[in-house]
Amino acid sequence: MSLAPAPTRVPPDESVVRRARLAVGALFLTNGALLANLLPRYPEVKAELGLANSTYGLALAAFPTGAILAGLLAATLIRRLGSASVAALGTAATAAGLLAAAWAPGAALFALALLVAGAFDALTDVAQNAHGLRVQRHLGRSVINSFHALWPVGAVLGGVMAAAAIALDVPLRIHLLISGLLFTVVALVARRFALPGRDTDDVAHAADGSGATDGEGSSGAADSVSAADGAGGSTAPATSPAPRPGRGRTAAMLGALVLIAIAGTLVEDAGNSWATLYLSRDLGALATVAASGFIALVGAQFVGRMLADGFVDRFGQRAVARSGGALIALGMGVALALPTVPGTIAGFALAGFGSASLVPAAMQQADALPGLRPGTGLTVVSWLMRLGFLASPPLVGVVADAAGLRAGLLLVPLAGLAVVLLAGVLTGRRPTG
Structure with missing residues (x-):
């Protein structure tokens, strides 16, 4: 038959x-x-x-x-x-x-x-x-x-x-x-x-090579695994499926993506929960000026997200995330090392700009991880990211009680450094032409 x-x-x-x-x-x-x-x-x-x-x-x-x-x-x-x-x-x-x-x-x-x-x-x-x-x-x-x-x-x-x-x-x-x-x-x-149809249709559509993919397309996670393994350009036909990583490697990549997402939310929480307090109480800024730390972070993050798609298409998620992590680490690191009101506001702005693409990048990459059912990677990253978001305020608070809020905010540049180290799980710039 x-x-x-x-x-x-x-x-x-x-x-x-x-x-x-x-x-x-x-x-x-x-x-x-x-x-x-x-x-x-x-x-x-x-x-x-x-x-x-x-x-x-x-x-x-x-x-x-x-x-x-x-x-x-x-x-x-x-x-x-x-x-x-x-x-x-x-x-x-x-x-x-x-x-x-x-x-x-x-x-x-x-x-x-x-x-x-x-x-x-x-x-x-x-x-x-x-x-x-x-x-x-x-x-x-x-x-x-x-x-x-x-x-x-x-x-x-x-x-x-x-x-x-x-x-x-x-x-x-x-x-x-x-x-x-x-x-x-x-x-x-x-x-x-x-969009019409089921989400699973898109996955099958991308898998058979007949559908468009984004700049970090659905095959991007498999590309990341190949890059991490040191593989060169593929000589297989375009229609050949990319080799899938083992469960342990997929879990490790998912864990790294969760940490990248948590790093992004930790930066956001620093602006939401601690920027105004640090500027007013620790640096003696007026109340009207102290609010500028939060405004600078949120405003810069908004600008960063409006620009990030173009950066990702041109340079790839990996480079954009690494650059963002470096901005977070440098901006907040210098601001905390040399504490002044203008410098700290600028540091929060750089941290906001640097963190702009981290959560979207982690979600996108998790959704494209091979070997997982549709929506699973995205769901896990989103869920664990929420746990991290809940944990970050008390973590900063515990450090602040023990060594001061300036020391507690050191978690922000450390988060930036973590992104620099973990960004290898994200896809690089895809060849054109």
Whole structure:
């Protein structure tokens, strides 16, 4: 009995891919905006529920806890439902959880609502990255960094919406109902313009050589293994599958990617949690000036993400990440060695610029690791990165209590050095022509 040949998978039209790129950008923006609508109103919730500081802190911890508990489910859901559907439905469920938090009559239900919102936020995060990488593969060039640049734009938009609601005395429940409905509609419309087909179709499409790949395409992880083994240019035909690394090597590469991602989030947390405190308390900056450390880091990171895709296409992920790690180490290292207010602000700016591509690069490379089911590498990196993000503030705090905040912030240049050493697992510049 003869077997019929498998049907050829036809890649989507360029116009479909362009619309899908806009759709993914909309998903990233909504993901940044949803929680940002509630954050400025947390003090209002605390006062209304009469929460003690300790109870309030425990309740807020429910959001990241939910993300950690649910994060590992993302790969399975993406394979069953598709990344676009998981991202859109996750956005709607996150909005519902945040709205439920506004209606909670007590601390327990408030925490439960945040737990649910955090769980769906984590699923949305992985799914929108997975779909963004699908779009990138079809475009044939790097765009994942520009998606990540839209997240803080959404966060600023959400914060402005919250500030306007407070100024206009809009009740919290009405405010979150409006914002939740708005961004749910945006996400559902974005789903309509997402790429057709299943995520697994893209993997098979890339594997048979018939589909476009990005500048660090889906074969990039296998290329990294070959480079790490010291292999030269391949003499095999273009259609020959690249040799897959063993499980131990894949696990080692995944571990290195997790560390790169954690290094990126550690730099972000240094700006979020410690920059203002260090500048004001340790260096004596005025409160208005002290806020510049955080602003410099976030602003430079945004600029870096807008520029990073072009750098990646030209130089490759490996060179961009190594250069970024060097900027982090040099900028913050010099700032901490010669502590001045202007120098420290500049150091935070260099660290933000240097860290811009680290998390997107780690996610992209993990998603392309050979030998893993679709979405697995991306899910693992995202999940462990969240654990690292939770661990970094207390780690800096413990060192700061023992030796001062200046010593605690030495973790930032050390993270930069770690990236320089680990960047070999990322793909280099791919030959053109």
